[in-house]
Amino acid sequence: EAGVTQSPTHLIKTRGQQVTLRCSPISGHTSVYWYQQALGLGLQFLLWYDEGEERNRGNFPPRFSGRQFPNYSSELNVNALELEDSALYLCASRAVLNQPQHFGDGTRLSIL
Amino acid sequence: AQTVTQSQPEMSVQEAETVTLSCTYDTSESNYYLFWYKQPPSRQMILVIRQEAYKQQNATENRFSVNFQKAAKSFSLKISDSQLGDTAMYFCAFMKHGNNQGGKLIFGQGTELSVKP
Numbered sequence: 599e600a601g602v603t604q605s606p607t608h609l610i611k612t613r614g615q616q617v618t619l620r621c622s623p624i625s626g627h628t629s630v631y632w633y634q635q636a637l638g639l640g641l642q643f644l645l646w647y648d649e650g651e652e653r654n655r656g657n658f659p660p661r662f663s664g665r666q667f668p669n670y671s672s673e674l675n676v677n678a679l680e681l682e683d684s685a686l687y688l689c690a691s692r693a694v695l696n697q698p699q700h701f702g703d704g705t706r707l708s709i710l
Numbered sequence: 711a712q713t714v715t716q717s718q719p720e721m722s723v724q725e726a727e728t729v730t731l732s733c734t735y736d737t738s739e740s741n742y743y744l745f746w747y748k749q750p751p752s753r754q755m756i757l758v759i760r761q762e763a764y765k766q767q768n769a770t771e772n773r774f775s776v777n778f779q780k781a782a783k784s785f786s787l788k789i790s791d792s793q794l795g796d797t798a799m800y801f802c803a804f805m806k807h808g809n810n811q812g813g814k815l816i817f818g819q820g821t822e823l824s825v826k827p
Contacts, residue, residue, distance in 0.1 A: 641817040695813055701755035
């Protein structure tokens, strides 16, 4: 069974630019989560998508957004990039509520 | 709001020995889940072990076991017969039960474990 896949593995952007990160969940998983792992801030919940809808978001500004497609894959978009957006962005999926989440390898985003 | 605290930023252990990582949490919920994830240098988060709060029996997965003390809100991870491949960052995580938060994980700050030969 293929795990959660994320692309790209690494991105370098400059301040003010926009970026799109992609995530494909494990087959059969309908929920996708995004987390930000920034140095010194730990892992923070960003967004939760289920059945194509945004169900919950963490304490992040509106320039962090995303969507989930009919095949349950997901995109995370970040507009007007700031230096503090430099982080590892992790995607996770789960099949059923209250089951563990399974994570991808992450996308390392570096802002210059 | 729930919080998770890992008070040991770094730990080291000799190969084949036993090590215990600490985690405490704060919640007013009675039904929830606790997890330990490991993140090796390859950076993928890997589920190590899971505990349901309503179960009194401590979870065990091969060399990994937990000591779950619900009243004390403590959830420590014991790694027996440590192996070099156990070198990683270990995160304790909390998840509320039910639909309200949709399974959002709240993580501790992590403990970096080094297994020395």
